Amino acid sequence: MSINWLRFVSPSLKKPSLFHLCHLPPPPSSSSSAVIVAMSYDKELAAAKKAASLAARLCQKVQKALLQSDVQSKNDKSPVTVADYGSQALVSFVLQQEFPDNFSLVAEEDSKDLRKDGGQEIVERITKLVNDSLTSDGSYNVTLSTEGVLKAIDNGRSEGGSQGRHWVLDPIDGTKGFLRGDQYAIALALLEGGKVVLGVLACPNLPLTSLSDAGQHSPNNKVGCLFFAVVGGGTYMHPLDGSSAVKVQVSAVENPEEASFFESYEAAHSMHGLSSLIAQKLGVKAPPVRIDSQAKYGALSRGDGAIYLRLPHKGYREKIWDHAAGCIVVTEAGGVVTDAAGQPLDFSKGKYLDLDTGIIVTNQKLMPLLFNAVRKSIQEKASSL
Template sequence: MASSPFSEELRVAIDAVVEASKICRHIQSTEGFSELSKNDKSPVTVADFGSQAVVCKAIHEAFPGDPIIAEEDSAALRLPDQISVLERVVKEVKTLFPTASSDEVLSWIDQGVSRDAAPRTWTLDPIDGTKGFLRKEQYAVALALLVDGKVQVAALACPNLDTAESDEVGFVFSAIRGEGAFVAPLSNPNDRQPISTSDCTEANQARFCESVESGHSDHSWSSDIAKELGISRDSVRLDSQAKYAVVGRGEAEIYLRLPTKPGYVEKIWDHAAGCLVIEEAGGKVTDIHGHPLDFSKGALLAENQGVIATNGTLHDEVVAAVKKCNG
């Protein structure tokens, strides 16, 4: 990894999401996971908390002055009726840190309770795409460093993402602002290869990348936009910030996160890592009005509405189509 002002932050971030992915994969591999997941969401709860504990531990130990805005806190795990869930979380964390105690795991999780803006802050989604995780499909561990409200470092682990080029499953995407975007197998995270968005310039040849869950984005609005752009190709549907990775490596050109209800405000942990990966791969990310995403307001993208991510060359045309179909 070449030396840069953020090379140490990137190294720690990649190591952290790779370690967290091990916990997530281990939980998915346990006997009875699929059957349990049909009736009980506790597998993803255990993975969520375990992943957050591992990542927050790594960030806090490496950069103790940096706050972390993460999705979870330990309040639910501290309730008396959740003792069995806490025990399972601790058991999973012990696969990586054998001496970890319950109190330590709870404290690591709570390193992520910050919600305020700061000159330097990390943001983490320990499992982005919980329904994808439960289906054994796509999910991500998404970590990013914000400096003065701008994403400067990203590490995005996609443990179930595959590629047409090999039999490898599971990749980590990473970026430092101004230095390009890269991908490496989770099995060999030091083998970082550059990625780039597609060079598609004709909107009618573009491919949408959409959420599996219609509750995450307005699919009927997307359909109208596709018609406006003349797109007839089937959408790539998958959960989580893996969509950012798919656009970043050129397998789709357009990802839309369109508001499904008035007043909904996006969370920064759902977009920070993926946003930098696409931008450094040559793409562009804005809200549905064409405004840059503003990560300077704490945990929320309070100044933005929805998200449009593209390969870059099609961005203005897509923004115009979104506005027309919203009008």
């Protein structure tokens, strides 16, 4: 099935809306002309934004309690587990309600550990969190049982792939950031035929103004952003607690000396030494901006920085839910996302991304320079071993 894209101005919406035409095989008795079915992602986008916003609220509630009760210093990870599972159950439930006939979800968590002996208490806490969120939203007149919550979590066990539609969810991306009270994201994307066609990134702790602004740590600076993108339609951002969206664009910086770059806060997730070698080769002057989660993709999409380098240690396999939403949010804002060999990320192979060395992200102008610096640095590192 081939897919063509066109921009369509909906008279009722009075704003551009994205439609695509699916050329279906002709019915047996008809002539050879293709049957054209027009579809939009408006309903999917509305559902994804709703699900991610609800999940973000659940996570904010848990993170607040986590910080207030100082559980963080006790190194007790259970509240994070509660938020991860609660977020996944909520998103899964909302999407299944909205798309009962065509629902497939590839998500990070499953209920295996929760079903073990001693898991009942934590399942009850998750169930309460999920039901409280559903009640406060008011759209769905249901109360989930503990088994209903476990089933909703396990509905995220799809394998994805190159055929059909699959939602892709990271219920909390940046768990370590969440624990520290730093950045994290609820990352939800839709794959169609193995390509990302829609992405929503809820970043509850990301300031509404640029991370490069001097006053970003002032107490008046509001946090909580939601980024969204539909293929061909650009990237938008609005406050998590609002709906007035602005279109965002990646940085237009062409001179690497003026570029700043993002990388993981956690050195275990990305080789900081290698990225500093790359930055040095490029002539980047600013120190790295280290933050957790796909909030990096969101911040990059609005030009807070110009480059994102993710260079995992040998043997690590990247999962699609760690990049699907972020990837479309950046590309629709004019950026480029490739692996370290310059190939686009392939989301059609199931849960894992099959890629060379790492992931590099920047604007179109800087990509050739960045790519060269990455190749040289990787070769230098290999020959020094």
